[in-house]
Amino acid sequence: MTELKRDDEEGWKDDDFLAFVAPKASDDLSESEEDEEEEEVVPKVDPSQLPPWMDHSVDINQIHPLISLHNEIVDFVHLMEPMSEEIRQREKLIQEVKDVVQSLFGTSAEVQVFGSQATGLLLPTSDIDIVIITQTKAEPVEADEEHTWEQSVSTPLRIFADELQTTWIGRLSYLEAIENTRIPLVKFTDKKSNISVDVSFDQPSGPPAAVLMKTYLDAMPVLRPLTFVLKYFLAARALNEPYSGGVGSFMLQLLIVAFLQHRERLAFNYRKHTVYNLGLLLVEFFKFYGLDFNYFTTVISVRNDGFFFPKGERNEVFCDDGRTNLLALENPLDPSSDVGKPSFRFQMVQRAFALAYRTLMAHVTVPFEPTNSILGSILPVSDEMLSRKHIKKRDRPLSAKREGDPTARHTGGHSRGRDPVPRDFQSSNKKQYNGRSRSRDKRNHR
Structure with a gap:
C-alpha cells in the first residue's frame, strides 16, 4: 500500500498492510494554554431546528465537539432502538408465521429467526429475517389447465407463498415470492404494523451468524451504537441492500468488528491510550474504510482476533479481474467464501x-x-x-447504566480514569474553546 504522508506529518505503518498518519500535537492540536477569563453568551437555538434526538443546542465553548458527538450518538440510539410495543408486535408476527409453517409442514419444521431481529441490532424499519427448515423434498405436480408452469412444482417456498396469498391476503400490504435469486425467499409486509418479513427455506447459515454476532456484542459494547448509526447512514443513501450492490447488516457488522479489532492491536502494539468515545470511533471508522484501507490488495478477516492478508494468498476466492478494487471480506463461518462479493457498488x-x-x-x-x-x-x-421524538425523549437516560460504561453519555469529565477525548485533543482544549473557534462562533451567531 502507498503510505500516506504530508510534510507536516509523520507516517507510520503496522504489520497489517495498512498505512496511517499520526498528526503531531504541535500542528492543529497545540499545547494547552491558560483559560481566558471571558464571559460568553450562549446563543439560543429554536428546538424545531434541532434533529429529533437532541433536546437543546450544545455550546462548543463548554464541551468538546467529540464529547458532543458521542452524546448525540447515545441519544440517537435511544431514539431509534425498538420500544416495548414494537418488540411485542414483532414477536406476535413471528409466532403467527410459526403457526402457519407448522400447519403446512408439521411440528417437525423449524422456524429460526436470525439477522438484526435475533441480535437486537434493528432499526424501526428493519425486516424480520426467518429461515424455515422443513426437511421436505419437492414433489412435482403435473401442469394442467388450472396450473401455470410456475405452479407446476410444489416447493416449500411456493406452498408457503400460496398459503399467505389465500389466508393472509387481507392483512398484507405486500407479498412476493422471489425464486430466481441466490437465496429464494418470500417477502411480505404486515399491513397493520408495517413490519416486513423475509422468509427463506432450508438455508442454515443465517442463525449461526446471529450467534457469532452476539458473541462480538458481548465482547465489544461499542459495536451496538456504531452499528445503529452506520446502518441508518447507509440506509439513508440506499447503500444497505446486498442485492443492489450495497452493504448488508452482517457485512457491516463484520466491518465494524474488524475495525475495532485493528484498533485494539494498535493500542497494544504502540501502547496507545484507550479512549471510550463513540464520536472518535465513528470518525476513525469513516477514515479507515473511506481513505486508508487498500481494497486492491488486502482481505479482511475477523477470525483469531482479526487480521489482514493479501488477496493473492487465496486467488480462487478473493481475486476477480472484474472487482480488483472492491471489498474482500472473509466469511468467519466459512473462510472459503467472500462476504464482500455481492457489494459491487462498494466504491460508492x-x-x-x-x-x-x-x-x-x-x-x-x-x-x-x-x-x-x-x-x-x-x-x-x-x-x-x-414520529418517535415525543415518545422516546421523555424516557432518555441522562447517565451511564454503570460507571465507566463506554456507551453512556459523557459530561466532559473522566470516568474511572478513562478519558472521553483523546489526550492530543485534550492538550489544546483550552485554546480551542477560548481562541480562534470562539470568535468564529460569535460571527456566525450574530
Whole structure:
C-alpha cells in the first residue's frame, strides 16, 4: 500500500498492510494554554431546528465537539432502538408465521429467526429475517389447465407463498415470492404494523451468524451504537441492500468488528491510550474504510482476533479481474467464501465514508465549523424519527447504566480514569474553546 504522508506529518505503518498518519500535537492540536477569563453568551437555538434526538443546542465553548458527538450518538440510539410495543408486535408476527409453517409442514419444521431481529441490532424499519427448515423434498405436480408452469412444482417456498396469498391476503400490504435469486425467499409486509418479513427455506447459515454476532456484542459494547448509526447512514443513501450492490447488516457488522479489532492491536502494539468515545470511533471508522484501507490488495478477516492478508494468498476466492478494487471480506463461518462479493457498488460506499469523515472533521477540529448538530451533518432526519421524538425523549437516560460504561453519555469529565477525548485533543482544549473557534462562533451567531 502507498503510505500516506504530508510534510507536516509523520507516517507510520503496522504489520497489517495498512498505512496511517499520526498528526503531531504541535500542528492543529497545540499545547494547552491558560483559560481566558471571558464571559460568553450562549446563543439560543429554536428546538424545531434541532434533529429529533437532541433536546437543546450544545455550546462548543463548554464541551468538546467529540464529547458532543458521542452524546448525540447515545441519544440517537435511544431514539431509534425498538420500544416495548414494537418488540411485542414483532414477536406476535413471528409466532403467527410459526403457526402457519407448522400447519403446512408439521411440528417437525423449524422456524429460526436470525439477522438484526435475533441480535437486537434493528432499526424501526428493519425486516424480520426467518429461515424455515422443513426437511421436505419437492414433489412435482403435473401442469394442467388450472396450473401455470410456475405452479407446476410444489416447493416449500411456493406452498408457503400460496398459503399467505389465500389466508393472509387481507392483512398484507405486500407479498412476493422471489425464486430466481441466490437465496429464494418470500417477502411480505404486515399491513397493520408495517413490519416486513423475509422468509427463506432450508438455508442454515443465517442463525449461526446471529450467534457469532452476539458473541462480538458481548465482547465489544461499542459495536451496538456504531452499528445503529452506520446502518441508518447507509440506509439513508440506499447503500444497505446486498442485492443492489450495497452493504448488508452482517457485512457491516463484520466491518465494524474488524475495525475495532485493528484498533485494539494498535493500542497494544504502540501502547496507545484507550479512549471510550463513540464520536472518535465513528470518525476513525469513516477514515479507515473511506481513505486508508487498500481494497486492491488486502482481505479482511475477523477470525483469531482479526487480521489482514493479501488477496493473492487465496486467488480462487478473493481475486476477480472484474472487482480488483472492491471489498474482500472473509466469511468467519466459512473462510472459503467472500462476504464482500455481492457489494459491487462498494466504491460508492467508500466515497460516502470518505465524505462523512471530512464532514465530521470540519466540526471536531480547529477551527470548528459551527453547527447545531454534528451527527445531523451526516444523518438526515426521517419521518420515522419525528414520529418517535415525543415518545422516546421523555424516557432518555441522562447517565451511564454503570460507571465507566463506554456507551453512556459523557459530561466532559473522566470516568474511572478513562478519558472521553483523546489526550492530543485534550492538550489544546483550552485554546480551542477560548481562541480562534470562539470568535468564529460569535460571527456566525450574530
